[in-house]
Amino acid sequence: MIPESYKYFESVSERSIADMESWQDAGNLIAGIYCIYAPGELIRAAGIVPVGLCGKKEAPIAHAEKVLPSTLCPLIKSSYGYAASDTCPFFDVSDFVVGETTCDGKKKMYEFLGRLKPLYLMHLPYDQETEGARAFWESELKRFSDFLHKQSGVAPTAQRLANQIRIHNLMRREMKEVVTLAADPRSHLNSLQIMTILETKSFVVDLEGYAGKLTELRIELEEMVNRTPVPQGPIPCRVLLTGCPVGKGCDKVVQLIEEAGAAVVCMENCTGMKSILTPVEENGDPFRSIVDRYLNIPCSCMTPNSKRMDSIRSLARDFRVQGVIDMTWQFCHTYNIESEIIEQEVQETLELPFLHLETDYSSSDTEQLRTRIEAFLEIASKEYAYGPTMN
């Protein structure tokens, strides 16, 4: 039985476009964003609503390849293709678009995207430790803050920022609770439904109201889990998915894992836990807290990126997973290279089986992927009954 309050999340993205339009009709601005490096707190503190832009389906890739080389990752091609073919309603409704220099492919793609829509490009450092990198990132966020202020006429004051930090942290906390409860076999939510819930956070005008919806779902899931008897016998193999972003339209690996009888109980990637795991510090200077929090995102565009492994380690433990699958998009050099590092760590320190799958948005390798996933599960699934210490 699907929880009643899950239904709201199924229709968020459809309803969202109407919400965005009425927000805009009231004289407000919308920022189109692609990446979790864009700080929602800062954008909203300037009275602007951020919305996630499309880039997860194969259909617009052919359009992008008129301009971009085919040897780019599908996410970059799809994002650009959606914009160039005018098929993303959220791109259409955006007043401007925010890009980041996360990788070479993206930063060069934005040169083309900037011809279609006003583009604000945030420059990222590529390390998280040096003084210079931090200072540079702080200056970049200051520049972004000034840009936002100029666009909307609303200054993202310390007080407004602190309020947004509080709301975003609340949303993160509730989302983390929901995902944790949803991963319990008694919750009746599958991997794709968990993914659907996670995706909705990018399409929200009223974030506080949205956090309230998460609270409703969390309470219902808690009740469901508490009244459902503990499952007898083995439960589906629990997989942690890491790597590149995954969403509706490019979720074939999640589907194949489900079809093979296992469950993606936790996604570590940036469409999953990466954006909700770490809150922004609520005590102290709000702007500096945002600088620190966003600099520490464990993305493969940073070197070294040891925080990603820290995150995988703690998630693997919290979600009691039996194996780790690293899914990367073809031509995503940083994640593809990093896979070897993650493999060694997962096998040596977590002592869990590991599988790296490199693929793209097409379905041409579905059967090869199925064989790999099934063979991986043959290795991973030991008898795994419902344990007493499971949340």
Added chain:
Amino acid sequence: MSKRFAGIDIGSRTIELVVVDDGAEIVESFQADTGFDPMTQARKLVDRVAYDQIMATGYGRSLFEVSFDALTVTEIKAHARGARAFFPDAQTVLDIGGQDSKAIAMFESGKVKKFEMNDRCAAGTGKFLEIMARTLGFTIDDFGQEALLAEKDLNISSMCTVFAESEVTSLIAKGNDRREIARGLHISVARRAASMINRVSSGGDVVFTGGVANNPCIRTLLRDNLGCNILLPENPQFVGALGAALLAGE
């Protein structure tokens, strides 16, 4: 009568069926082309034998599972199990079939530890060798033997079937000996297979399964490249089906 267990390997090019008795001895084995209607082909084979339990592997396993109410196992586990039947101490298996190649490492117990598989294209597989043999006017059965007779090595850089074909065409046009071109193609397949093995295994002898294991040139090149023995089971193309049959009985 003792119990009988069947294993069927429905691959991209051929289907193999093996029946073992409860002493794990092979009783019967059959092979057919997969063609465009694998379930009809599988039905023809299955109708020829009697068994208590059947397990399917290979690309057609999910289709077979539904049509025949069978158990299934991946080719990875099936080849690992089948290879162990011939070489009980083996810890590394290389399987090169029609459109797949895979390297498998096992624990001492025989349980699969790690594997590598080629991606979607046919580079470095049986299909690649088949097309190249045809381009050079050899039969697939003689291809490896002829390549061994080459007097020197030619370097073929393309691994993609389409690109390699045009590279071969230009080598023919330059007047190169076709045996040398054949050897060059074999070298590129062996190099690719060796790098897959090196990713999963830290040494030790390699059991070579799948149809391409019948090719003596690939075996020789692999032995030289890896510096280990290449162990050849009897009828290497039946190893997956045998593994499935044995797993059906376990």
